[in-house]
Amino acid sequence: MAPIESLLWRRLRIHQIYGANTDVGKTIFSTFLCNAASNHRGAERVAYLKPVSTGAEDEADTKSLEGIINQSSFSHIKRFAPSASTDVLYQYDIPCSPHTAALASGRIYPIEYLRTQPIPSDHALLRKIQNVAAEQAKLGHGWLFLETAGGVHSPGPSGTSQAELYAPLRSPVILVGDSRLGGISQTISSYESLKIRGYDVASVLLFQNDQYNNDGYLEEYLYKQGKIPVTTVPEPPARNSNHDEDNQALAAYYRNVDSSDKISKVVENLDQRAEDRVSQLQSMSERAHKTIWYPFTQQKLLSPNSISTIDSAHGDYFQVYKPQNDTESSDRPLLQPAFDGSASWWTQGLGHGSSQLTMAAAYAAGRYGHVMFAEAIHEPALTLAEKILQGTQNPRLTRTFYTDNGSTGCEVAIKMALRASRDRYGWDVNDKIEILGLKGSYHGDTIGAMDASEPCTFNEKVDWYQGKGYWFDYPTVNCTNGKWVVHVPEPLREHLGNGEDFESLSHVFDISSRSQSAVLDKYETYVQLVLEKLGKQGRKFGGLMMEPVILGAGGMIFVDPLFQRALVNAVRKSAHLIGNAQVQPTNDNDWSGLPVIHDEVFTGLYRLGRFTSSSFLGVHPDIAVNAKLLTGGLLPLCVTLASESIFNTFESDDKSDALLHGHSYTAHAIGCQVALESLDELQAMDTQGDWNWARNSNWKETAASHDSATTPEVWSVWSREFVTEVSQKTDQVSGIWALGSVLAISMRDADGAGYKSKAAAKLQATLKQAEPWSMHTRVLGNVFYIMASQKTSQEAVEEMQERLLHGLEQTS
Template structure:
C-alpha cells in the first residue's frame, strides 16, 4: 500500500478550503478564488476545482456552481452522494462500497498529479460542511485530510455565534498541524464578526482576514437568481479583494518552496548533529522534513536546476528508525496532541518537589500496575533514558553500599553485558564497557565488569544460539531451534543442563572478581536486545541465569550474613533492567523482563512512553531500594532532579500512550502478526485471549525473516521481534560500529520514485522498526522493498 504524499509542486498552487460551519459560503469563496486565479499573471495559469466528497442532488452540486460562474475552471468530484446530509451518512445510504481514507486520499493525490502535469496553475480543494464534518468512512475531515498538508483557506462564519465557530475551527486545524493561510468571511453589519476576528487573527501570526459583501438573497426564479449571482461575482471591490488574496497565496507558496530549498544548506552551516561525523556530511545528505504523518516523513526532494519540472517536491519516506526508537502511535497523532494541549492549557509546567498533579500520579500508578512486578512500588521521574539510568545506578549503588557496609570511599562498580549502552550522560557511560561512544570522552572511566554471552540469530532458516569461542569451554557449543518461540521457552530450557552451565559460569566469574577485591553495586542490563550496542539479541536463558546466579551469590559479592528481609527484597545485588528501548510493546510485550521470567528490582522506561511526542522517563524501584534513602538527614535523600521533572504535559501524553497501547493489546490489534506470521497453528478466532497466542512474535513475517536469513552471501544473521527487524550484513573485517557494510543497503532504500525509507544503521547492522500502529499492508510493502534492495546491492 503506497503511502500518501503531501501535495506540493513547484508550478501548482494547491489550497484546501475549509468552513467554520456548513452554509458559510465555501463555494461562493471558491468561485471568487477560481476567477481571481484565472486572472492572475495575465490569465496564464490553469485553474482547477476539486470536490473530494459532495452530497445532495447532482444537479445542485457545488461543482455545477463553479462551472456556471467560473467557466474557465476545470472541475472534478471524486464521490457524489445524492442524499443531502453528512458524507458518512450519505455514503452508507448509497449502498455503494465506502472508500477508505487511504483510497480517498490517493484519488486526491492522483488528481493533483494530473493537474501538475498540465502546466502552471491552481487547484482548490473544497471540503464538505464544517471542519469536523465526517468523511465517507466517518473520520473527521480535520483528521482525514491532514496528510495532504496543503495550506488552508478558512471560511469564517459571519452569523450570530460565528466568532466562536470560526476560532474553534481554526484551533482544531492548528492543533493538527495545518497552516491557515487566510480567513475569509462575509460582511455582516449586525454582528461585526469581521472586526473582532481581524484583531484575533492578527495576534495569531498576522493571518489576514478578508471580507466581502454577502451574496444576494436567493430568487425563486432561476434566471433571475443566476443573473443576480453573475452581477454579484462581477462586483469590482470583491473581485479586487480576492485578487489580493491570490497574490498573497502565490507569494506564500514561493516562500515555502524557497524555505525548503535552503534549509539543508542553512542546517549544514549552523547545526551540530548528534552521532554524525560532520566532516563526512554534505547539504545533499541532510533530509529536509516538511511534515510527518503516521509511519512516514514527508521529505523535500530537490530537483536541482529543473525549475519547470512537474515532479512533486515532497516524497514520503518510511520512518525506519521510529524516530530514534520513540515513535509508537504514529506521527502527528491527534490523540496525543490533544492530551498535550489539555495539560498545557491546564497546568503549563509546575514544579514537582513535594507536590503532585493528576497526570503524574496516574502515570506512576498505571506504569507500576502494567509491569505486574510485585517488587516495584515506587516511581522516580527524570527527563530521558540516560538520566533515568543514572538514577537507577545511584539507587543500586547506595543500596549495596548500605547493606554490605562498604566505605563511602570504596570504588563500587556495575556488572553488565558486553555491548550494552545506557546513555550519553557521564554516569550512564561509565556503566558501559569502552566503546566507540565513549573511548574519546575525557571524563569516561568504565566502572564495571561486562560479561560476554551467547547471542541469537536466524541463519539459513534456523534460530541459532551462538556461543563465543572463548566461552565454549564453560557454556558448550550452543543450540539450534526451529522456531523463535522455542528460544524464549525459558521454562522448558531451564530444565536442561544449559541453565546450570550458564549459572556455574557466572558464579565462577563472580568468585574471581571477588578475589581481586572488586566491589559491585548492581547488575544492569537491557533485557533481550542490546540496542545502541548493535541490536544484539542475547540468549534470554543466559540473562535469566545471570540474574539467578547474582541473586544467589551474596557470599561472593559482599556479606553472606546479610539476608533479604522478604521475598520482594533484593538479594545478591539489585537487578536493574534498562527497558528504555525494549519496553512498552517494542518487542511485543508490555515489559521485556517477562521474557526472562524474572522480576528486576529497578527498571527504566522512556522512548515509547510518550509515543514519540515528548521527552520523559520513569525509573521504578522496589520498596527495599526506596527505604535505603530514608533518613533524618536530608543529605541521605536521593538528591537528583530536573527543572522539568514530571512535567504535566509529558505525563498526560504518557498516560494516553499507555492506555492506547494496552487497549490495542487487549483488543487484539496485533493478532494478525501473532496468528498468521508466528504461530504454527493459527488461532481460528482472533478474539481469543492473548494467553493462546505465541510467546514470541513479530510484525515482520516468519517467511520474510527466513528468506532474508538464506541470503548468506550478504547476510550473516537476522532476527525479528515485536516491531523490530535487524539484519547483520557480512563484513570481512568483523563488523562493529565503525563498519560501513550496511551503508549500501541503507542507500538503496533511500532511493525511490514514489517513496523511500529513512533509516539508520549501527555499523554492519541494518535495523528497521515499525510503529505499534503500522498496518499489515504497510509491513508487507516494506518487506517487498527490503528484499528488492537486498537483491540490488
C-alpha cells in the same frame, strides 16, 4: 498500499477550503478564488475539486469525473467561474453529512463502487485527490482549490473527521469564517482545530455583517495568533425564485466584488506564501549544514545533499523534500514519503501527527502549563505512576521516580543500586563500587550512565569516561540459513558448550523447557566462577544492569534470554561472593545479591510485543527504566521504577541521605498526560487484538511442532517467511532476527563487524533513494535495522519486506 504524499508541486498552487460551519459560503468564495486565480500572473489553468459532495444531482457543485451526473446540469462554479475546470470524486444523493449519506444513499458515484466498495476508505479518497493533483501538475502553471464538505469536523464518507482525513495532504488552508451570530466562536474553534493538527491556515475569508462585526474581532485575534489575514466581501444577494434573474443578480455580484481586487490580493498573498514555502525547503539543508551540530554524526563527512529536509510527518511517514535540477520535469512532486524506519530514534509508537496525543498535550498545557514537582502532586503524574507500576505486573516495584530521558533515568537507577548495596554491605564511602553488565550494552550519554558501559566507540574519546564495571561476554541469537542459532563466543565454549540450534523463535524463548536442560546450570556456574574471581580481586559491585533480550545502541544484539535469566539467578544467589553472606533479604520482594536493573528504555512498552521485556526472562527486576515509547514519540519523559527496599535505603532524618536528583521539568504535566494517553492506547490495542494478524499469521507455533500449552507468545510484525528468506542470503547476511516491531540484519563485512563498519550503509542508501517512496533508516555499523510503529499496518510491512529483498538484490 502506497503511502500518501503531501501535495506540493513547483508549478501548481494547491489550497484546501474549509468552512467554520455549514452554509457559510465556501462555494461562493471558491468561485471568487477561481476567478482571481485565473487572472493571476502566470496561471495557465485553474481547477476546482470537491472530493465529496452530497445532495440531489441538480444541486451538485460540479459534474463528476466519470460523467455520471447529467452533463446539462451546470454547477455554481461552472456558471460563475467558467475558466475553471470542475470535478467531484464522490457524489451522494442525500443532502446530509457524507458519512450518513454514504450509508443511506441509494446511489454513489463513481458507480463501480457499488459493486466493490460502497464506502471509500480514507486512503482511497486521498489517493484519488492525489491523482487529480498530479494530473493538474502536468498541465502547467496553475491553481487547484479543494473544497471540503460542511464544517471542519464534518465526517468524511468513512466517518473520519475531515480535519483528520485530509491532514496528510498538508495543503495550506483557506478558512471561510462564519459572519453570523455565534460565528466568532465557530471560526476560532475551527482555526484551532486545524492548527492543532498541523495545518497552515493561510487566509480567513468571510462575509461582511455590520450587525455583528465578526470580522473586526477575528482580524485582531488571528493577527495575534499567527498574523493571518482576514478578508471580507459583501454578502451575496438574496436568492430569487426566478432562475434567470437569480443568475443575473449573482453575475453582477461577482463582477462587483472582483472589481474591488480584494480577492486578487488574497490570491497574491497565497502565491507569495507558496513561493516562500518552497524557498524555505530549498535552502534548509544548506543553512542547517552551516549552523547545526548533529548528534552521532561525523560532520566532516556530511554534506548539504545528505541532510534530509522533512516538511512534515504523518502516521509512519516523513514528507521529505526532493530537490529538482534543471533537467528534471517540473511536474514531479517536491515532497516524497519516507517510511520512518528508525521510529524516530525508537520513540514512535502511535504514529506521527497523532491528534490523540496532541489533544492530551494541549489539555495538560491548558490546565497546568508546567508546575514544579518537589513536594507536590498533580493528577497526570500520580495516575501515570500507578498505571505503569500496575502494567509491569512486577510485585517488587512500588515506587516511580521521574526524569526527562532514558539516559538520566538510567543514571538515577545506578544511584539507587549503588547506595542500596553500599548501605547493605557496609562498604566504606571511599570504596570504589562498580556495575556488572553485558558487553555491548549502552545506557545513555550522560557521564554516569556512560560509565556503566564498557569502552566503545561512544565513549572512548570522552575525557571523563572511566568505565566502572565488569561486562560479561554471552551467547547471542540469530536466524541463519533458516535456523535460530544460539552462538557461543569461542572463549566461552569451554564453560558454556558449543551453542544450540532451534526450529523457531518460540523455542528460543521457552525458558521453562530450556531451564530443565544442563545449559542453564552451565550458564549459572560460569557466572558464579566469574563473580568468585572478581571477589578475590577485591572488586566491589553495586548492581547488575542490563537491557533485557536486545542490546540496542550496542548493535541490536540479541542475547540468549536463557543466559540473562541465568545471570540474574546467579547474582541473586551469590551474596557470599559479592558482599556479606550474613545479610539476608527481609522478604520475597527484597533484593538479594545485588539489585537487578533492567534498562527497558528501548525494549519496553510493547516494542518487542509485550508490556515489559523483562517478562521474556521470567524474572522481576528490582529497578526498571522506561522511556522512548512512554509518550508515543511526542515528548521526552522517563520513569525509573524501584522496589520498596530500594526506596527505604534513602530514608533518613538527614536530608543529604535523600536521592538528590531532579530536573526543572521533572514529571511535567504535559508529558505525563501524553504518556497516560499513549499507554491507554497501547494496552487497548493489545487487549483488542490489533496485532493478531502478526501473532497468529505465521509466528504462532502449532502443537505438531511444539507444546502449545507451554509455548510463550513470541511474535513479530515481520513475517517468519521473510526472516527465513533473508537468513538464507548467507553471502551477504551473517544473521537476522525479528521480534515485535523490530528487525535487524547483520551484514557480512570482511573488515570486521562493529559500529565503525560501513557494511550496512549501501543498503541504507539504496532504500533512501527508492521511488516513489523511500525508507528513512539508521544503521549501527554492519547492522541494518528497521522498526515499525505499533500502528503500522500489515500491508505496509509487506511492502517494506519486498523493498528490503529488492534492496539486498541490488547491493549483492
